[in-house]
Amino acid sequence: xxxxxxxxxxxxxxxxxxxxxxxxxxxxxxxxxxxxxxxxxxxxxxxxxxxxxxxxxxxxxxxxxxxxxxxxxxxxxxxxx
Numbered sequence: 557x558x559x560x561x562x563x564x565x566x567x568x569x570x571x572x573x574x575x576x577x578x579x580x581x582x583x584x585x586x587x588x589x590x591x592x593x594x595x596x597x598x599x600x601x602x603x604x605x606x607x608x609x610x611x612x613x614x615x616x617x618x619x620x621x622x623x624x625x626x627x628x629x630x631x632x633x634x635x636x637x
Contacts, residue, residue: 557590558587558622558625560626560627561584561627561629563628563629564628564629564630567629567631574616576616576632579612579616583595583610587627595610596610596611608621608622612632614636615634615635616632616635618633619631619633
């Protein structure tokens with residue numbers, strides 16, 4: 557079970573820059589409350605890379621890894637480019 561979600565300072569800056577911070581918080585709350593089907597948790601291809609992401613909106617994805625029941629966001633990816 558995921559206890560918390562942490563972001564790097566760079567991720568917070570990108571969220572503010574792209575005006576998607578509110579959408580990110582909504583997705584983050586869905587994950588913590590286990591409404592995972594709303595955020596489209598998926599593993600990036602190739603499957604052996606162990607890189608996972610969840611959807612913030614139709615354009616942006618948050619790349620993450622998990623350590624000690626803490627989900628750590630390390631990059632925001634523009635899915636459409």
